[in-house]
Each structure stands twice: as structure tokens, then as C-alpha cells.
Amino acid sequence: MSSYFNGVVVRSAGARPAVEELRLPEIGPGQVRVRIHAAGVCHSDLSMSNGTVRSPYPLVVGHEAAGEVVEAGEHVTRAAVGDHVVLNWQPPCRECWFCDNGEPWLCATSSGVAALENGVTLDDAPVHVSLGLGAFADYVVAPANAVIRVPSELPYEKAALLGCGVLTGTGAVRNTARVAPGESVVVIGLGGVGLSVVAAARAAGASAVIAVDVSEAKQGLAEAAGATDFVVSSEALSKEIRVRTSGRGADHAIECVGRATTIRAAWRATRRGGKVTVVGMGSNDDLVQLSALDIFSSSRTLRSSVYGAADFDTEVPRLAADVLAGTLSIDHLISDRITLADVPDAFDRMARGEGARSVVHL
Numbered sequence: 001m002s003s004y005f006n007g008v009v010v011r012s013a014g015a016r017p018a019v020e021e022l023r024l025p026e027i028g029p030g031q032v033r034v035r036i037h038a039a040g041v042c043h044s045d046l047s048m049s050n051g052t053v054r055s056p057y058p059l060v061v062g063h064e065a066a067g068e069v070v071e072a073g074e075h076v077t078r079a080a081v082g083d084h085v086v087l088n089w090q091p092p093c094r095e096c097w098f099c100d101n102g103e104p105w106l107c108a109t110s111s112g113v114a115a116l117e118n119g120v121t122l123d124d125a126p127v128h129v130s131l132g133l134g135a136f137a138d139y140v141v142a143p144a145n146a147v148i149r150v151p152s153e154l155p156y157e158k159a160a161l162l163g164c165g166v167l168t169g170t171g172a173v174r175n176t177a178r179v180a181p182g183e184s185v186v187v188i189g190l191g192g193v194g195l196s197v198v199a200a201a202r203a204a205g206a207s208a209v210i211a212v213d214v215s216e217a218k219q220g221l222a223e224a225a226g227a228t229d230f231v232v233s234s235e236a237l238s239k240e241i242r243v244r245t246s247g248r249g250a251d252h253a254i255e256c257v258g259r260a261t262t263i264r265a266a267w268r269a270t271r272r273g274g275k276v277t278v279v280g281m282g283s284n285d286d287l288v289q290l291s292a293l294d295i296f297s298s299s300r301t302l303r304s305s306v307y308g309a310a311d312f313d314t315e316v317p318r319l320a321a322d323v324l325a326g327t328l329s330i331d332h333l334i335s336d337r338i339t340l341a342d343v344p345d346a347f348d349r350m351a352r353g354e355g356a357r358s359v360v361h362l
């Protein structure tokens with residue numbers, strides 16, 4: 001066993017996370033140890049912390065991260081000591097039917113892994129790492145296919161965001177919704193993912209990008225990301241959208257919250273034949289009601305976009321190149337730079353719907 005380091009641990013569903021000392025096992029063949037340098041606070045971390053998404057505890061949270069490889073096990077060829085890497089919380093096996101079929105984001109072996117047991121706490125109790133990573137910590141030990149190399153010129157805080165929010169948001173627009181120039185797009189929920197969706201929709205040539213949030217305070221962030229319109233969510237949302245889309249409703253609605261009410265709002269915001277893309281991860285007992293007649297007569301499409309429906313290994317390096325070339329701006333996504341000890345406060349801000357991404361610097 002290696003020596004102790006710090007990580008943010010949740011002891012039980014809804015308990016306040018706290019920095020604890022942790023120890024990880026020695027790396028085995030095919031594994032790497034990564035010194036984490038930056039990690040973004042994503043909504044799924046909050047969901048696993050408060051029990052919206054069921055997890056075993058104690059749990060080290062954090063999964064949107066970048067760092068430096070400090071140790072590489074036998075047979076590891078993807079990355080070497082000293083490489084800067086972005087972490088993948090759903091590394092594909094490259095052997096199953098889905099991977100062979102060009103859908104590695106739906107990999108049969110890695111999908112649905114909420115947490116793995118890895119390492120121990122100071123009192124020698126086994127600890128779980130969220131999404132196989134547990135990245136709000138100084139170190140992560142992961143299989144080598146959970147890392148992808150990025151250029152060392154890319155700042156760690158930007159690299160971190162590529163690993164979840166930016167890949168998910170841009171992928172939802174490019175790969176799932178396939179927004180075309182001139183189309184109108186409604187984006188519901190303006191956290192890190194929603195703001196990435198706004199920017200990607202604008203970059204795809206959407207004529208209208210209507211950003212929607214419950215908080216009026218998000219207007220500035222939405223406009224910085226490229227929204228053409230901002231609407232505070234209310235009962236009258238579908239009317240407000242129709243006013244802005246020649247009375248028809250939008251071509252696309254992209255839901256970045258993961259709740260039945262906002263999925264229904266997205267459904268109603270689109271035109272006949274429109275496309276609804278669900279990006280938010282919701283809970284198992286939150287049921288979306290749609291009438292059978294409405295499903296038929298509206299001719300809408302309802303799809304989800306998992307992890308941007310993207311091949312992480314090719315798209316993350318591409319996004320990194322875009323950021324370095326200045327063709328993809330993600331600076332506006334970072335609203336707070338924090339330490340591990342500030343993660344609970346960042347969760348509170350997120351729960352109140354404030355700000356964009358908080359990024360932990362380690």
C-alpha cells in the first residue's frame with residue numbers, strides 16, 4: 001500500500017462531505033496512478049453525495065478531472081509517467097458488441113458502474129471511488145483505458161472540464177441532436193453541461209439558442225456562452241418559446257437537469273417533429289408522463305445522450321486541440337476556483353443553482 005493522501009469522502013447518503021486521509025493499493029498490471037491537478041464539481045457528484053443516485057458509502061466523489069501520470073503498471077502503452085491526462089469515468093472495453101458497433105459510450109462492461117471499492121480510509125475501512133475514479137483526491141488509481149493523453153500546454157483546469165461537462169454538452173449537440181445551421185435550440189438548465197450545450201449549439205450555427213433556467217442570475221453566463229435569448233423557467237415556458245419561434249416551438253430542446261418536470265417542459269418546448277435530447281441524469285423513481293396520443297400526433301423524437309455519445313479517445317484530444325487553437329472557448333464555464341475543503345460549499349452553491357463550474361485545484 002502506498003502512503004496516505006487527501007480526498008473528499010461522503011460517509012452516507014446526504015451526509016456532508018469532508019476531507020479525509022486515504023490510501024490506495026499499489027498499482028497492478030494495466031493500471032496507472034494519476035496525480036490529480038484539477039477536478040470540476042459536476043452535478044452527478046452532488047447526486048451521488050445526496051443519494052439521488054444510489055451509491056455504496058463511504059464514497060470518494062469527483063470524476064471530471066485531469067492530472068499527471070506518476071506511475072504506470074506493466075503492459076501500459078497508452079500513457080507514460082509525466083503525461084498529462086484527462087480521466088474517463090466510463091472507459092470502454094473495446095471488445096463488447098457496443099464497442100465493436102461504434103458505440104463505446106454504451107460499453108456493456110463499463111456502463112452503470114456507480115462506484116468501485118478501491119483503497120481504505122485512515123481507520124482501514126474500505127472506501128469506494130465514484131464512477132471508478134474518486135477524483136476529488138490527490139491521487140487516483142485507474143485502468144489505463146480510463147486516461148487519455150492531452151498536450152501539456154493545455155491548462156489542467158480546462159483539461160478537467162473536457163472529461164465530463166464539455167464532452168457531454170458538445171456531444172449532445174453534435175452527435176445526438178445533430179443541430180444544423182439555422183435551427184432553433186432550447187437549452188434547459190444552465191450548469192456546466194447546459195452552458196457547454198449553449199456554446200456548442202451556437203457554434204453549430206443555430207439561429208436561436210434560447211437558454212432557460214430557474215435562476216435569473218444565470219442570464220449573464222448564458223449570454224457569455226452565446227445564448228441569443230434567456231428565459232426564466234415558469235409555467236408559461238412553452239408559450240414563451242413559441243413567441244420566439246414563429247409560434248411553432250423549437251426544432252430542438254436539450255434538457256440538462258434530469259427531472260421529469262423539465263423533460264416534459266423540453267417536450268412541450270419543441271415543434272411538431274422536433275427533437276428532445278435528455279442529457280441530465282435523473283433518479284429511478286421520477287416518472288415522465290406523456291400521453292399516448294401526444295406521442296403519436298406530435299411526431300417528436302425523445303432521446304438521451306450518454307456522455308456526449310462520443311468516443312472519448314478521439315473526441316477529447318479533438319476538443320483539447322480546439323481549446324488550444326482558440327476555436328472552443330470554455331473559460332466562461334469556470335465560476336469558482338476552490339480547494340478540496342471547499343467542495344461541500346460548492347455542492348451548496350450547485351444545489352441553490354448558483355454559478356457555473358467550480359474547479360478544485362490540487
Ligand SMILES: [Zn+2]
Nearest residue numbers: 042044064164
Ligand atoms: Zn460529470
Ligand SMILES: [Zn+2]
Nearest residue numbers: 093096099107
Ligand atoms: Zn465495450
